[in-house]
Amino acid sequence: VEPKFGTGLMMVCTFGDIEDVIKWRKDNLETRIIMDDRSILNSLAGQYVGIKLSPVRQKIVDDLSKQGLVVKSTAIQHSVGVHDRCSHAVEFNIKPQWFIKILDFKDQFLRRGEQLKWFPEFMKVRYTEWVSNLKWDWNISRQRYYGVPFPVWYCKACNHTIIAAVNDLPVDPLTDKTKINNCPKCRNTDFMPETDVMDTWMTSSLTPLINTKWAYQDSLQDKIYPMSLRPQAFEIIRTWLFYTIVKSHFHTNSLPWEGVMISGWGLDDDGKKMSKSLGNFIAPEEVIDRYSADALRYWASGATLGHDLRYSEEDVRNGKRLLTKLWNAARFFSQNLGDFYPYQQIQPSIIDKWILSKLQDTIFKATESFENYEYSHALMTTERFFWDIYCDNYLEIIKDRFWNPEDYSGEAVVSTKDTMYKVFLNILKLFAPFLPYITEELYSIIYKKFENKNSIHTSSWPEVNVNLIDKEAESQGELLLTILKGVRKCKTDLKIHQNHWVSELVIRSTNGVQKEIVQITNDLKSAARAQKISFDKEAIFQTENPNR
Template sequence: MEEWPKHYEPKQIEPKWQNFWLSKEAWEKIFKFDEDSDKPVFFIDTPPPFTSGELHMGHAYWVTIADTIGRFKKLQGYNVLLPQGWDTQGLPTELKVQYRLGIPKENKELFLQKCVEWTHDMIDRMKKAMIRLGYRPNWEQFEYRTFDHEYRKVIQKSLLDMYSKGLVKMMEGPVYWCPKCETALALSEVGYIEKEGILVYVGFPLKEGGEIVIATTRPELIGATQAIAVHPDDERYKNLVGKVAIVPLFNKEVKIIADNEVEKDFGTGAVMISTYGDPQDIKWKLKYNLPSTELIDNKGRIKGTGIVDGLKVEEARKKIVEILKEKGFVRKVEKIRHRVLAHTERSDCMSPIEFLTKKQVYIEVLPFRDKLLEESKKMKFKPPRMSYYLEDWIRSLDWDWNISRQRVYGTPLPFWYCDNNHLVPAREEDLPIDPTKAKPPAEKCPQCGLPLKPVTDVADVWVDSSVTVLYLSGFYGNKKRFSKAFPASLRLQGTDIIRTWLFYTFFRTLTLAGDVPFKQVLINGQVLGPDGTRMSKSKGNVVSPLDRIDEFGADAIRMALLDAAIGDDFPFKWEVVRSKKLFLQKLWNASRLAYPFISGRSVEKPSSLHIIDRWVLAEHKKFVEKAINAYDSFDFYVILQELYNYFWEIVADEYLELVKYRLFQDDTSAIYTLSRILKDILILLHPIAPHITEEIYSRMYGEKISILLEELPKVDDIREDEEAIEVGNALRRATSMIRNAKISNRLAMNAPIKAKIYGSKNFLEKIRGVEEDLIKTLKIVELQYVEHQEEKVEIEKSDHGSSNHQS
């Protein structure tokens, strides 16, 4: 019989199983998605992480969730499609190549080559870390990179299909622009950040005499003022509506208008409408058909003023205020903290954005708002409250989706255009295509006859990742898989990408495939630093899952990550991981104890069971049913809670001690029961802690090459045994009292004692029924029963080894 080490050493055991799971045998017999299988398909749409090279704790969390669900669904009998993609293109990599490697993006071929090399290196690093956590997706069939030939073909085909539906257009107008990254952005990529700023009170002379004072945080845009707005109900300005003011320094005449969107209580209640300081300026420009003056270039420098040209926005702001002061136009300046629109999504940029007028490619979204809200109800959210964030985002949309990016490392937009902004799509047979390197499908625009030029922009990264379901389910080209796998069973993602990855996948799949992309959406919360705040390198609270993985093991880390309700944010603490490692050691110890009695034996269920075995099986039935229900509802913390309540407190602390003497007597009731419950516990713990359960299963049972080839436990044959449960509960109370008494009397647990048990007649009768188990477990040589209203015990040390029992 194989030697069973005293201590569980994850550093030695976990890599062994990771290598096995990656073996050809495991692939063919366990992890392969079978296109021809009649089993129901369970397709998890997992997030393709951006290839940063660092697997942070947030990655580790969803990797653990995905792997846990995938393993459970295999045990449940599903044909599991568990993909893993890589979001390979986009700004973060470009910025690394541009600034760390010092390669200018103008040298396009070399720049792209270095971007691809960087991406491959980063994927290798992240993949190794994922495997070290025990993650086993369908690497062989469904690992994809968004720059791959076939994936890019699907991206571009989806854009051609949307174009054929009349949803893709080219327009000129204001766009969100990041001067640092020098590209347009979508609404979903910007957000507000708190910044220090100034509020400048500037006097605008009135043409007829006097002045109106406005308060602005953007004095550098004073030259782009097109009107001054006040609230129609503001008594201070009612007599000025319709009059003309003079823009300081520029001597430009502008009208004073009344509009309900003006905040009366901000500043002076009078605001300048400049093109463009913020989204409200755009609305006013369109509403009142105002002219446009663009004072900021692509790099965020002022132009066209003749005063502060060439200065960056921040420098120009200070300089303009100085000049306004010198000329006598400034009434006062206040320091403020205010919310500023910045490039917040999928980038370390965090720079304030500007609004520039550009020619861009858009996908129409606004006409679909009502349909999206209605169709979103078909998807079941876990937790349910998360559906609100998607619905709120859909309701708040007031721009179509700008998919153009003025960068290099991205999917080329498969279009040509003319000066009348007509788009001409590529031919499907030419995909994937780069219009800057290929001939257009026609010499001239079919609509107006003007010459065609290639669209040089690349696609927004969310254009890439929003076709994951369509690509993986086989929407384009694999009808058999599509009929089985679509819609996906589950979308797994974090709260931070609801308005991007979730929304865009939902929108694109609905418009292209005519249905929602997934049946269920599982939204996990954020893993916080040990201090309870968001992990950040600047705060120094970032924790990597690999920091102490050799010390505690991947299984303990996985258990710690899953010990919180889905959707809740929680701090990651190594102390929690340590407690999970203790639990796994407890399981290891229990299995080591049972090993000699179970390994290599196939014990049939005896015709009658000992009442203590009946008790533990009744508790086992409750545990199994609760655990399977919790897996089905993705309540992993409930499974861990039940494992502690059942395995640690009942099986390990009570049952194993009570059954030990019967094991040495080769009692079939005890051996059958212990073998059954341990095997079931291993199967039900496996999705969460796969390494230790594979190791124990292979040592103890080893009937199959992997525990994943087992089925979920069935407990229909275990009856609701109230009698046994009552006896078991009484016995637990008695053993607990006697153990505590031994501790109080400073006696070893194996010290022989005399004991008196006090309690009700009913309680004492239940103890008498299992008297032999009690005395052999707790080394009682003399036992007395005393009827009493209170349950208690009295003990004293005995020097005798024989048993004597009295009523």
């Protein structure tokens, strides 16, 4: 209500809005239905009979003007209920409907909402507010040509309702006759079918029960019910989610699932919801043809639960770059395998221990994110490990073992191959839910001949190996990276190319840290492109840690 708009008097114009309907019911106002289902006016409209409602409004104004009864005419703006797709004004009419009583059970439905695990948790408030503010029972019938029919007939004489027996279902009363010959109430023999069909939520709310074969003797109810998860968008919390809970509560006295994962909408690059009616949707086929299905999945996997995701072609391109990087990393690995056979009993080097330990942390975080259905976090964790730790650092450090194997022991080279094999396999597995095509391709090329699974998608999810967690190796690895960071900065400042070899790298540090560096000298020399490493009080650069 706008206090400054109108006269202050309430006009009851059934059925303009919900307040009109409430007052009509409360005060038992007289009902005059002046139009049919096609909004054509009937005889109650007097001289306007046979005219559609929309044009008749202007005709009434014109007639009043001709009679000199229009005192003032001013253009105004006010809220009008319209259809969400075609934007035409909605007109209310009275029709008999089928309902399921839910208002008397609101407290029970609220308790069900509390029992449900919400991902994300804050989406529960939408359910709670909807149930708390319900003002009417569930209308389950629709006046449409398509839909699941009600298995119902009516006696033409006394209007008695005749419902089909359960054993006779499915039934379409428009084509099927009743199994009884006489009305149980008045013995009449003429019946008319119910022409309404069920609302889509009435039938779709049964999906968990249908999947359990709930109504059949070979039901799976005891084995898979309640189910683990319902994934859906937020705008149908009040419909699909709520009504599914209603049906499960009434039929089985339980929740249909243990948890629910709520997503947002896909938005266009202007931040508007993608829809066919607006024509602002992105055709996935075009994106796939240009960038690949995996690149598009990469963009979609960046969605945060409960939040909308704006389409970004730059994000799709980033996905394409990730695919290229995965392919190149796999090529480097496969080209240097030689006659290697995996899972040999060999002592890994410090830098191998370092990345194996870092991998365990990545597996733990990615798995935890998936368990909470935060798949975008799992992708971010995996991608950061692959780019920053594996490609930018580990591969750069160990390249020299393949290029100059004579400078390393045979055991060190085999250790590197074995470590690369294990780490890259786990990287592919962690990426597989997001990038199913390239991970399957690379698995088939490199791993299928060694592993006991024909597909990466039937292999086991990575598990944390606590025996590979090595904090000492992690500390030494971080020390190496700290030095490399300083070397790279120094080369940049001196305008020296990063791949340019220097004759000597002089490091200033404490004696204790010097002993740590000695253990990683070969790897440091390789990564820093330094022919010699020495220690001195005055060095070209100093690490960020003054104790080192």
